[in-house]
Amino acid sequence: MQVSVKYFASLRESMGESSVFIDIDKESSVDDVWQRVTKDKKIEIDNVMATVNMEYVKSSYVIRDGDEIAFFPPVTGG
Amino acid sequence: MLVEIREKSFNAYREIESFENNLDIKGKYGATASFIGLMRDFNEGREVTSMFLEYYPEMTEKQLNQIANKAKEKWNLLEILLLHRIGHIDIGEHVVLVSVWSEHRKNAFDGCRFIMEELKSSAPFWKKEKTNTGEDWVKKNSPG
Structure with a gap:
């Protein structure tokens, strides 16, 4: 399934983008999405x-x- | 009830006067309480020259309306005026205005305080301060 993910403020700057669409497995949690989008990034928050x-x-x-x-x-x- | 996000500067005192003059419930309220938040030129020991306020379009408006409606119900407020700035803000400008009207002072004081504290903890706004050495995101609110 597809969901949109938005970032704001300092996190938007750290992520290098304000929004993204991702394909993710059914029954995924918000934490699953967070792990997925930050997997290859060094996010200190x-x-x-x-x-x-x-x-x-x-x-x-x-x-x-x-x-x-x-x-x-x-x-x-x- | 008027809840608005404003890109342009506003004068909170004029907004209160104008809003109250247009109320059609004169005589029904015996108390009004207001809180005005202003742009300081310092924060945590540093000189601040201006600020940028980011928000989450649609959600911020939705959240502010939820807070105002909750306060209206809980404290039986008769009217609410809630304005909040976004974008570039200069020193001394009014950043937020919370005004409430009620039958008696207790509900006015408590309802006004509730709206302000709820806004501080849950309305999606983020401050980025400009100083002489650069720009920094504000990481936390001052204690209420």
């Missing part, structure tokens, strides 16, 4: 936040075909 379809999720959340996954560092608005 203490705490990654994850959303699926713009809702916060845990790393164990199981994704579905067509989902939009986003990874980003802790938010600092206000």
